[in-house]
Amino acid sequence: MLRVLTLSTLFPDATRPNFGVFVERQTLGLAALSDTEVRVVAPVGLPPFPLSRHAVYRGLSELPRAETWKGLAVDRPRFLNLPGTNGRWHAAMLARALAPLLTRVRREFAFDVIDASFFFPDGPAVVALGKRFGVPVSIKARGADIHHWGRAPATSAAVREAGRAADGLLTVSEAMRGDMIALGMPGDRIVVHYTGVDQARFRPDAGAKATLGIDGPLVVSVGALIPRKGHDIVIDAVARLPGVALRIAGDGPERAALQAQIDRLGIGGRVVLLGPVPHDSLPPLLAAADVMALASSSEGLANAWVEALASGTSIVIPDAGGAREVLDRAEAGRIVERSPEAFAAAIGELLADPSEPAAVREAASRFTWNRNAETLRAHLAALVERRR
Template sequence: MRLLTFTSLYPHPEKPSHGIFVETRLRHLLASGQAESRVVAPVPWFPVRHPAFGRYASYARIPRRECRHGIDVVRPRFASIPRVGMGVAPILLAAGARRCVGNILDAHGFDVIDAHYFYPDGVAAAMLGRYFNKPVVITARGSDIGVIPAYPLARRQIVWAARQARGLVAVCDALRVAMVRLGIPAAKIGTLRNGVDLELFRPVERDAVRAQLDIAGFTLLAVGNLVPLKGHELMIEALPLLPDVRLLIAGAGPLRRHLEAAASRLGVAGRVRFLGALPQDALRGYYGAADALLLASSSEGWANVLLESMACGTPVVAPRVGGIPEVVADPAAGLLYRERTGAAIAEAVRQLRAGQPDRGATRRYAERFSWDDTTRGQLRLFRSIVGAPA
């Protein structure tokens, strides 16, 4: 089966972990030997590479073509207009990618457009599917269903794209339920959860790694972009109630200075370390060295960092939102809390410390979540659309 993977969430040299879960799922699918794919990963157009222009300049530095892990990746540019209504985003995305998609169709052909993230990517993919008369599969991943439909026009476009698509995928059951509530036909939606790379994320020699990373005492690790959705400020607010606990924050984003100021204001700056964005192989050491992974998101589909931490033997403390209860479904995995407040987070951390799970049991729990079932589910779905024999 020949796929065209379409998504703006795909790793590149400027952000090696950007959309890594899309690439990982695709790599496991292609490893089956029963599908091939070319990736179209559109990037906003910007004319200047100078660092003074911040993240906009980084768009200009992203290569237009790359081969990653044997997969051809093409990155056409599209117009992205700041502070302009969301309604035009899918149109601009589809227009920017149309020539590239047409060239791939002419040169190599493809059977299905496999799109990831519903808005604007999935809507744009549905437009391209109509233009090229090709079936489309769209995978919903989290905030594209949990947050963006609050905008009425975006919601209508999402529902339109869902009705155009031949197949729909949710990465957790909670996301599937949310899609049905939007008015998307339940019969079209399948649940294919993300897995975890059990070879990459595995236990480490903790004492040696903790010494190497200068980690001492009970240490929490947070992994995620420094944006409001992730709730890092709540984690910092919990620290005055946990006087012997340290917090490591791995991630980059616009809230870095705000969070540093919050840590200083609360008198905990000496117990918070900002690590910046880290590649996955470096994250493994921090996962393994930490005593717990802390998550405080207001919305999540399937939070990959939870499984990555568990695979390294480290339990998690996370809010009971979205698909998180489907990931943290056993005491060996960690502990869930209901209120997203600093006080509730502090209490949850204290409870985890009082009954710290065995790290071996946490690893064994994560071993239930390989990518094999997800790959089989994708193959069934694509075969049903292409008409290939099972």
């Protein structure tokens, strides 16, 4: 029996059902395998009192300390998140908060390995905890945790040191593996661990557009409304394509600026910010789209890319992260320069000469949650065997 303690600051809760749904799905897949037991620790970072009672944090502060979440035993310990420190003390505060909890957990769940599903602050914390409890640790890199925290002055040293000290490392793409090696992490310990997609839910649906009440060409974009995702570029691109509609699923601090851009361009009748869309509601939206466009400046390997392809929808993306690993055939879409002109040209080309949805879907066939879970278990089991 392999007993895995999954640690993730990126995990859904009642206040944030879309937060880290891919970590949740990966963990559920691992727990479903035979000879495997999983317990989840999903820490919640809160500022000191009285800031922790502010409306922004109140929901998080009231979450249960322990619960059963979709059949998984989940602990939600609090750790101190000091504002204005740029993350400098996050990992130390996290390790300090987790040590007594894991001491108690270990009495009833003798975990063999700790699996951190995000690199910061989870990674440096689990390295310290692995030493404390005498078990191997694995850390997974997903994108911003390396591209931001791995380069930010306050946290880069901690990220690099954790990468060198961990028993094993995972990453979402070959491109991310190269980024990790460039930071000085040992390439022989890094395993590429591709995401999965629920092929039964994300699939072509010829009637999806009519069900949503949309007539005519439709472009969809999915992602947080933050500068890195480049929604402004896609809005400008669609503004150049008369008669084409755009729906953007996501929320974030750029919402007001993006709405102002839409109003300034006079395309409010065609371009709509949908706000936060529950993950369970994404399949019909992606199936209804003729193109999914996301102009991210950096990615590991975006789940939205793979979910769109499984839905039979071609994608237009820049050459970021694992883009070339996903777009391995012309039917899947286009990799273009990160500019409105390039996005408009590629979207127009795909609308004029669309690929068969079945051919697009084939590009996503290798991304399954079963394969994701089996790869993860094999990786963790090898770390345990090596330690023995």
